Amino acid sequence: MTDLARFSINQMTVKQLTLPDLAAACRDLGVINVGLWREPVQEYGVAAAAKLVRDAGLTVTTLCRGGFLTATDPEARAAALADNRRAVDEAAALGTDTLVLVSGGLPPGERSLAAARERIADALAELAPYAGEHGVRLAIEPLHPMYAADRCVVSTLTQALDLAERFPAHQVGVTVDTYHVWWDDRAPAEIARAGAGGRIHTFQLADWTTPLPEGVLNGRGQLGDGSIDLREWQGHVEAAGYTGPIEVELFNEALWSRDGREVLAETAHRFVTHTAL
Amino acid sequence: MTDLARFSINQMTVKQLTLPDLAAACRDLGVINVGLWREPVQEYGVAAAAKLVRDAGLTVTTLCRGGFLTATDPEARAAALADNRRAVDEAAALGTDTLVLVSGGLPPGERSLAAARERIADALAELAPYAGEHGVRLAIEPLHPMYAADRCVVSTLTQALDLAERFPAHQVGVTVDTYHVWWDDRAPAEIARAGAGGRIHTFQLADWTTPLPEGVLNGRGQLGDGSIDLREWQGHVEAAGYTGPIEVELFNEALWSRDGREVLAETAHRFVTHTAL
Numbered sequence: 248m249t250d251l252a253r254f255s256i257n258q259m260t261v262k263q264l265t266l267p268d269l270a271a272a273c274r275d276l277g278v279i280n281v282g283l284w285r286e287p288v289q290e291y292g293v294a295a296a297a298k299l300v301r302d303a304g305l306t307v308t309t310l311c312r313g314g315f316l317t318a319t320d321p322e323a324r325a326a327a328l329a330d331n332r333r334a335v336d337e338a339a340a341l342g343t344d345t346l347v348l349v350s351g352g353l354p355p356g357e358r359s360l361a362a363a364r365e366r367i368a369d370a371l372a373e374l375a376p377y378a379g380e381h382g383v384r385l386a387i388e389p390l391h392p393m394y395a396a397d398r399c400v401v402s403t404l405t406q407a408l409d410l411a412e413r414f415p416a417h418q419v420g421v422t423v424d425t426y427h428v429w430w431d432d433r434a435p436a437e438i439a440r441a442g443a444g445g446r447i448h449t450f451q452l453a454d455w456t457t458p459l460p461e462g463v464l465n466g467r468g469q470l471g472d473g474s475i476d477l478r479e480w481q482g483h484v485e486a487a488g489y490t491g492p493i494e495v496e497l498f499n500e501a502l503w504s505r506d507g508r509e510v511l512a513e514t515a516h517r518f519v520t521h522t523a524l
Numbered sequence: 525m526t527d528l529a530r531f532s533i534n535q536m537t538v539k540q541l542t543l544p545d546l547a548a549a550c551r552d553l554g555v556i557n558v559g560l561w562r563e564p565v566q567e568y569g570v571a572a573a574a575k576l577v578r579d580a581g582l583t584v585t586t587l588c589r590g591g592f593l594t595a596t597d598p599e600a601r602a603a604a605l606a607d608n609r610r611a612v613d614e615a616a617a618l619g620t621d622t623l624v625l626v627s628g629g630l631p632p633g634e635r636s637l638a639a640a641r642e643r644i645a646d647a648l649a650e651l652a653p654y655a656g657e658h659g660v661r662l663a664i665e666p667l668h669p670m671y672a673a674d675r676c677v678v679s680t681l682t683q684a685l686d687l688a689e690r691f692p693a694h695q696v697g698v699t700v701d702t703y704h705v706w707w708d709d710r711a712p713a714e715i716a717r718a719g720a721g722g723r724i725h726t727f728q729l730a731d732w733t734t735p736l737p738e739g740v741l742n743g744r745g746q747l748g749d750g751s752i753d754l755r756e757w758q759g760h761v762e763a764a765g766y767t768g769p770i771e772v773e774l775f776n777e778a779l780w781s782r783d784g785r786e787v788l789a790e791t792a793h794r795f796v797t798h799t800a801l
Contacts (some may be wrong), residue, residue, distance in 0.1 A: 358753040361709065392707040393670040396751040397734040402707050429668040430679050434637065457674040461738040474673040476635040 251518045255280030255308040257496035260305045264507035266291045270303040272508045282309040282494045294416045297341050307343035308492040309449050315362040317351035317368035333376050339381040339441045347386045347422050347447045352397040363400040375418040386448035387411055388422035393463055404437035408435035412447055420446030426467050435483045440486020452485045470517035477521045532585040533555030534773035535598055541784035543568045547580035549785045559586040559771045572601040574618050580589045584620035585769040586726050593647035594628035608651050611672035616658040622725045624699050631675040640677040654693040664688055664726035665699035678731045688723055697723030703730035703744050706752045712760045720762020727761045728771045742775045747794035754798045
């Protein structure tokens, strides 16, 4: 096993690279796993993207992302469900077994996070069997509480597992991303709970750097640049039985402004430096 | 009791006003409570400020803020303790029984939030008796998890109470601020816990608006402009037995750019509109 055997580069980290350039860069650097995003995959063509990564010998560790399931409006809800079924289809076509879900924020005028989470549960009741039939696991990703209003009403692993455990583990589990959970002193116990149930469907790394940028979306730190003890979190998921790929997903304007191959090489190097292999 | 009997204007909300202008504006609008900040009070002179607010018939509901107790360096720690003793003295001089504590972030190079919280406990062991002797209660304020690295390693009411409960309630309690706790589904139960122990030492309101500004410090929303059900949180603290003043503390560049009296009048109006009296 090489040092990069478990490393997966999430496409968003190097979004300046086209899919073919990403595949070529992975080959040159010995990277064998990628996490893909729906929008660039759709732009390239799902079937063409599937062939490209297959021909390059790449394993697709996750597809990001489904979700946005908090609508109160019936038409918006139906559209979201249809879009999530397409996301499942795309994941299956790409050969990945994991679709990451970002649950969605509060609809305009709504103030109840609890009610929004119940709407997600209702939506999952329709989507989970569909995903299971297609060999795709839904991985609910709790996002940092700073996104609770406008992006994701699921803010903790506790909440994510409370939702996931209403369904079989081969249908619904969770995404553990250090950026979103590092502040939470209950997260280690919840990782153990997730592992015991076979529900850690993906593990992602990003570091926490400050000051946060306006909108707080694109300030995820390169591994080692921030406040998170990444090895400690890797230890938590591994103690919980997780031995799968480790994705590095960085939304970072500074990284996006640089040469994509250089960023990929740096990220692979940081991965080796800041994880325990 | 007038609609504004429980309303307290935190000085930071209208920091464009000098202390005398704030006192005059309060008198004109029928505002009888203020929360003060150390820096402008020190600039005006502590004794002079105490006389000013006393002569204006104002009650000082809190002094903001002590804290920043996470240093590892012995000299920095001693300086922080000395500064917090001065803050207690200032609170006593101003006639308020409550000093709000913002605990501090991770020192450079440190990655353990748990260890930093233990250093806070150690510091409180020295400060709490001193505060108690001066008739001042320390009110640990959990800040939103987005500040965990650089400002406050105490991110939840659970953590704040775990610290506070090591000391008598008349020495150490908590600050409940809607801006910091609204995302937390455990907070209502923790408010009940705090109330049962007589540890809700102040209750503050701010609304949650997005997008967050760069640095995420100065985007606290005017009451009613955001995603928080303020009445629901007021209900939680009142069900827990809290009947004290309700402070409105907004850090908001847009509010600061306007006429201070106008902002104070608007804030008082929003308070009446968005709280249950």
